[in-house]
Amino acid sequence: MMKGKAHIFGDDIDTDAIIPARYLITSDPDELAKHVMEDADPDFPSKMQRGDLIVAQKNFGCGSSREHAPIAIKGAGISCVIARSFARIFYRNAFNMGLPIFESDEAADKVSAGDEIEVDMDSGVIKNLTKNEEYRAAPIPPFMQELIRSGGLMESVRKKIGS
Amino acid sequence: MGMTITEKILAAHAGVESVRPGDLINCRVDIALANDITAPIAIRNFRKINAKKVFDRDKVVLVMDHFAPAKDIASANQIKFVAEFAEEQEITHFYDGAEMGVEHTILPEKGIVGPGDLVIGADSHTCTYGALGAFAAGVGSTDLAAAMVTGEAWYKVPETILFELKGKPAKWICGKDIILYIIGMIGVDGALYKSMEYSGDMISHLSIDDRFTISNMAVEAGAKNGIFHADDITKEYVEGRFQREPVYYESDADAEYFQRIVINGDELEPQVAFPHLPSNTRGISEVGEVRVNQVVVGSCTNARYSDIELVANLIKGKKVAKKVRMIVIPSSPAIYSRAMKNGLLEILIDAGAIISPPTCGPCLGGHMGILADGEKALTTTNRNFVGRMGSTKSEIYLAGPAVAAATAVTGKISSPEEIV
Numbered sequence A: 001m002m003k004g005k006a007h008i009f010g011d012d013i014d015t016d017a018i019i020p021a022r023y024l025i026t027s028d029p030d031e032l033a034k035h036v037m038e039d040a041d042p043d044f045p046s047k048m049q050r051g052d053l054i055v056a057q058k059n060f061g062c063g064s065s066r067e068h069a070p071i072a073i074k075g076a077g078i079s080c081v082i083a084r085s086f087a088r089i090f091y092r093n094a095f096n097m098g099l100p101i102f103e104s105d106e107a108a109d110k111v112s113a114g115d116e117i118e119v120d121m122d123s124g125v126i127k128n129l130t131k132n133e134e135y136r137a138a139p140i141p142p143f144m145q146e147l148i149r150s151g152g153l154m155e156s157v158r159k160k161i162g163s
Numbered sequence B: 001m002g003m004t005i006t007e008k009i010l011a012a013h014a015g016v017e018s019v020r021p022g023d024l025i026n027c028r029v030d031i032a033l034a035n036d037i038t039a040p041i042a043i044r045n046f047r048k049i050n051a052k053k054v055f056d057r058d059k060v061v062l063v064m065d066h067f068a069p070a071k072d073i074a075s076a077n078q079i080k081f082v083a084e085f086a087e088e089q090e091i092t093h094f095y096d097g098a099e100m101g102v103e104h105t106i107l108p109e110k111g112i113v114g115p116g117d118l119v120i121g122a123d124s125h126t127c128t129y130g131a132l133g134a135f136a137a138g139v140g141s142t143d144l145a146a147a148m149v150t151g152e153a154w155y156k157v158p159e160t161i162l163f164e165l166k167g168k169p170a171k172w173i174c175g176k177d178i179i180l181y182i183i184g185m186i187g188v189d190g191a192l193y194k195s196m197e198y199s200g201d202m203i204s205h206l207s208i209d210d211r212f213t214i215s216n217m218a219v220e221a222g223a224k225n226g227i228f229h230a231d232d233i234t235k236e237y238v239e240g241r242f243q244r245e246p247v248y249y250e251s252d253a254d255a256e257y258f259q260r261i262v263i264n265g266d267e268l269e270p271q272v273a274f275p276h277l278p279s280n281t282r283g284i285s286e287v288g289e290v291r292v293n294q295v296v297v298g299s300c301t302n303a304r305y306s307d308i309e310l311v312a313n314l315i316k317g318k319k320v321a322k323k324v325r326m327i328v329i330p331s332s333p334a335i336y337s338r339a340m341k342n343g344l345l346e347i348l349i350d351a352g353a354i355i356s357p358p359t360c361g362p363c364l365g366g367h368m369g370i371l372a373d374g375e376k377a378l379t380t381t382n383r384n385f386v387g388r389m390g391s392t393k394s395e396i397y398l399a400g401p402a403v404a405a406a407t408a409v410t411g412k413i414s415s416p417e418e419i420v
């Protein structure tokens, strides 16, 4: 169960907005977290709190393949990202490294900034505690669930090579 | 039911007869690529699971291009970290220093990737190689790390949008105008999770460099890949260059498409993408008066020989406008040296351009041309997101090399017609 305050973003939030290239001289999560979403909202790193969620519109994470983007979000303690849709590489990256993400039109339509949101990872049910509403997320494909269960992509490779 | 070229390449690499959109498959990869930004994370993942050897030292390619030559101490350390890994693993294709160039230029140029390949790359513009009739898609560092160890990667078979390019491209139209026009039409998520496939008689008028540009920007429409069928132009490029045997796949006549979109060559005019999305396009006649501080001819999109040649020919005997910085970045050492031998660099320098060594440089706001607050740039690169080339208060306009040359001379975004 994940619970936190919602931060709202619009369409096509690109990876340069999530973590600008000027910070790509490191891949350290704590360093990257200091600048998360900075070019979309300069105050975001200081006003967000661990456990908070991001709720965005379509095509979240478009642009570069940099894994620094989900690393920065996870490093900052964002519990999950809900969007109308995700860019494909960001989608893969999030699952591969265990950042929970959900696609939900309803949540994208109805959640306002500051709403208290609770997400049930298994059922994909999103509760808006502030507005007393409930939304559905698109189910996570079984293949992806398996990836999460085995602890991410590298853990499943570890099993494969028996190291 | 027939299959598309993308479905055929995926099926062949999964070792199955046929695949359908939506199938989740595990594929053998021919080439696995990473750069100085994405390789460090992949290598840490490799170490974390105690992997000992890459699956094939000839098939893992590491190119130092983003912040190379190192722009500061931290990026120097990243490059050194990758170089040490390359040495330990005896990686055949490790490029740095004098061999450094933009990854998506040098892989085809050196014949490391070719028709029929399945290429995985920890860089979103890996889709460039679709120009040769390969399936090539960008992923993140963790996917790449898994592929480096196992030689395999998982894919969801995408649906395909077929773009029929018809007729002859109008005057000045190059690959960049075609792809900007398409992205303007369908949007930055217009092909999300999908394959973009090209067919039609216009293709025989498009050079291999034009096709690289078109495939390169598939990701700017959200696509997984952007693919052409090989023809005589492809074969001429590949023969004597590709280090393995090419396999030429063709879509079946009864292949199923999600959507078909027709583009007529004569409806096109040079395109410019306004800030801050590649889809925010206008024809050059609708641009109005936009003065710029910087013009960049560079990146994996438009800095191949023919791009530099076009710019040099247009600018020959003219001068870069006062107060405009024109930065030209040949995207590989081979292009740099050919442009030098053929006098193109001299023409450009005489006109007042700055020539940079082959690097990604300002394309992602790394170095060699960072924008100040309030500055505007017209560039042949692929992304004009907020802050992509420097200050978040700067503006980026994307266009092809002909518009870039004209803009450098006039100091405002201009059609090449204005300077001939």
Ligand code: SF4
Residues within 6 Å of the ligand: B065, B066, B102, B103, B104, B123, B125, B298, B299, B300, B301, B359, B360, B363, B364, B381, B382
């Ligand atoms: S030139 Fe630009 S888009 Fe191409 S690989 Fe380098 S940073 Fe990426």
